[in-house]
Amino acid sequence: xxxxxxxxxxxxxxxxxxxxxxxxxxxxxxxxxxxxxxxxxxxxxxxxxxxxxxxxxxxxxxxxxxxxxxxxxxxxxxxxxxxxxxxxxxxxxxxxxxxxxxxxxxxxxxxxxxxxxxxxxxxxxxxxxxxxxxxxxxxxxxxxxxxxxxxxxxxxxxxxxxxxxxx
Amino acid sequence: xxxxxxxxxxxxxxxxxxxxxxxxxxxxxxxxxxxxxxxxxxxxxxxxxxxxxxxxxxxxxxxxxxxxxxxxxxxxxxxxxxxxxxxxxxxxxxxxxxxxxxxxxxxxxxxxxxxxxxxxxxxxxxxxxxxxxxxxxxxxxxxxxxxxxxxxxxxxxxxxxxxxxxxxxxxxxxxxxxxxxxxxxxxxxxxxxxxxxxxxxxxxxxxxxxxxxxxxxxxxxxxxxxxxxxxxxxxxxxxxxxxxxxxxxxxxxxxxxxxxxxxxxxxxxxxxxxxxxxxxxxxxxxxxxxxxxxxxxxxxxxxxxxxxxxxxxxxxxxxxxxxxxxxxxxxxxxxxxxxxxxxxxxxxxxxxxxxxxxxxxxxxxxxxxxxxxxxxxxxxxxxxxxxxxxxxxxxxxxxxxxxxxxxxxxxxxxxxxxx
Numbered sequence: 001x002x003x004x005x006x007x008x009x010x011x012x013x014x015x016x017x018x019x020x021x022x023x024x025x026x027x028x029x030x031x032x033x034x035x036x037x038x039x040x041x042x043x044x045x046x047x048x049x050x051x052x053x054x055x056x057x058x059x060x061x062x063x064x065x066x067x068x069x070x071x072x073x074x075x076x077x078x079x080x081x082x083x084x085x086x087x088x089x090x091x092x093x094x095x096x097x098x099x100x101x102x103x104x105x106x107x108x109x110x111x112x113x114x115x116x117x118x119x120x121x122x123x124x125x126x127x128x129x130x131x132x133x134x135x136x137x138x139x140x141x142x143x144x145x146x147x148x149x150x151x152x153x154x155x156x157x158x159x160x161x162x163x164x165x166x167x
Numbered sequence: 168x169x170x171x172x173x174x175x176x177x178x179x180x181x182x183x184x185x186x187x188x189x190x191x192x193x194x195x196x197x198x199x200x201x202x203x204x205x206x207x208x209x210x211x212x213x214x215x216x217x218x219x220x221x222x223x224x225x226x227x228x229x230x231x232x233x234x235x236x237x238x239x240x241x242x243x244x245x246x247x248x249x250x251x252x253x254x255x256x257x258x259x260x261x262x263x264x265x266x267x268x269x270x271x272x273x274x275x276x277x278x279x280x281x282x283x284x285x286x287x288x289x290x291x292x293x294x295x296x297x298x299x300x301x302x303x304x305x306x307x308x309x310x311x312x313x314x315x316x317x318x319x320x321x322x323x324x325x326x327x328x329x330x331x332x333x334x335x336x337x338x339x340x341x342x343x344x345x346x347x348x349x350x351x352x353x354x355x356x357x358x359x360x361x362x363x364x365x366x367x368x369x370x371x372x373x374x375x376x377x378x379x380x381x382x383x384x385x386x387x388x389x390x391x392x393x394x395x396x397x398x399x400x401x402x403x404x405x406x407x408x409x410x411x412x413x414x415x416x417x418x419x420x421x422x423x424x425x426x427x428x429x430x431x432x433x434x435x436x437x438x439x440x441x442x443x444x445x446x447x448x449x450x451x452x453x454x455x456x457x458x459x460x461x462x463x464x465x466x467x468x469x470x471x472x473x474x475x476x477x478x479x480x481x482x483x484x485x486x487x488x489x490x491x492x493x494x495x496x497x498x499x500x501x502x503x504x505x506x507x508x509x510x511x512x513x514x515x516x517x518x519x520x521x522x523x524x525x526x527x528x529x530x531x532x533x534x535x536x537x538x539x540x541x542x543x544x545x546x547x548x549x550x551x552x553x554x555x556x557x558x559x560x561x562x563x564x565x566x567x568x569x570x571x572x573x574x575x576x577x578x579x580x581x582x583x584x585x586x
Contacts, residue, residue, distance in 0.1 A: 114178060
């Protein structure tokens with residue numbers, strides 16, 4: 001595979017996962033523009049890894065790992081508000097019914113619950129339920145054991161259940 | 168548990184709807200493509216991925232020009248610096264937009280700074296297009312690429328300005344919205360001089376005017392939110408802006424060329440706005456005074472940009488420019504129809520953020536932005552030499568420097584194995 005073919009594959013990977021990585025970043029940093037920058041940086045680093053000939057088992061998981069690490073770096077510098085900011089800033093939805101979603105009382109309740117979760121719990125739910133990763137895959141991203149991740153997910157579930165009961 | 172399942176279902180549904188704007192996604196894709204070219208695979212790279220389609224088997228090759236340029240760019244700050252002069256089609260242009268600007272952009276997390284920086288990059292793309300148009304080298308493909316990048320940066324500047332506003336810093340948001348508008352309005356005028364009948368410059372002018380109108384609407388919307396009284400705003404800030412306006416007027420004075428009309432009209436309107444600002448301040452309406460001062464600042468900034476590009480304008484067709492109504496109309500003190508510039512450049516204290524007051528010799532730039540402005544106008548200055556007796560000498564000097572760097576790059580490419 002030469003540079004041209006490899007680059008074409010790289011861009012196909014981007015086409016496949018750009019929205020996933022952007023979404024992950026957007027939820028984590030609650031800032032649309034920063035999420036765009038982070039997404040671009042993720043794929044630049046991905047290309048560097050490919051170019052350096054590193055051995056990867058799961059490109060999707062690797063992309064999330066890169067995103068996660070970049071976000072951690074960013075959080076060390078600055079931390080911002082809540083998921084509400086996403087809607088306040090007019091975060092981009094894939095279709096035009098976001099107003100309907102925002103206006104939904106149910107969705108508002110969901111956001112209220114999510115905003116009360118700490119970062120670990122929010123990330124656990126995001127990766128497990130929205131992105132569909134297994135605890136083992138999440139563990140590979142975070143450097144934890146699968147058991148530790150499962151515990152984190154369970155704590156998040158209990159926290160959510162407690163918050164739901166309270167509402 | 169059912170409640171939890173419902174919750175997860177709704178949460179998932181909500182989050183999965185979050186997507187990048189298709190246009191932004193395409194622009195990022197293009198940038199990644201350029202990045203991949205610039206960072207091509209090294210010869211002998213072997214990837215032994217076990218599963219990924221993308222990472223399967225590779226025994227590669229290629230060492231492209233871009234990679235050699237990168238080596239030089241990283242190894243010598245001189246190349247990175249020299250790349251600021253590069254235009255589309257030049258060897259160093261990929262270094263300029265793919266490496267230097269990206270590295271600079273990566274440092275910026277503050278929304279106000281990002282807004283200003285993206286406004287600078289938007290203007291930089293326009294300056295490149297103008298320089299190419301004057302040389303007769305602005306073809307359709309290049310125009311479309313520059314337009315895309317220009318619109319991208321303008322959009323990001325506006326988004327960052329809105330972020331500032333969303334955080335309650337309305338005065339600063341007005342300043343950064345105005346900064347973008349000033350750059351666009353001045354370049355719309357510039358292109359109106361350069362545009363020939365149905366050429367690429369004319370098409371570019373249409374795009375600039377459209378984006379400028381959007382920027383103007385955003386600025387007016389923000390302007391309307393400025394409160395009647397701003398605590399930290401005082402008459403000294405008006406004086407600071409006035410001194411900048413007079414400095415620009417002094418530099419532009421007696422040019423006697425095509426651009427003078429546009430510059431003079433702006434200086435006159437800026438003075439009127441400053442007078443109005445003083446009246447408002449006397450009535451203790453500091454918010455209104457701030458808006459009027461911003462109008463003066465914007466007009467001054469536009470005059471400054473036009474002044475810097477006078478020799479370039481002289482090379483274009485000698486027809487009348489088409490400034491926006493807001494440019495030429497006598498600015499009103501009220502917040503409704505007037506437009507500020509650049510308090511990022513025009514330095515004013517605002518209630519929630521303090522912006523340093525400085526007057527530079529180039530009139531409308533703060534020290535921190537002065538260097539950016541220098542870079543920003545590097546391409547323009549190849550053809551624009553307001554303060555120099557001979558523009559051709561300047562051009563030759565700059566071209567000579569660039570040629571040296573390009574020559575060095577080519578030598579390195581020739582020496583490196585496997586290229």
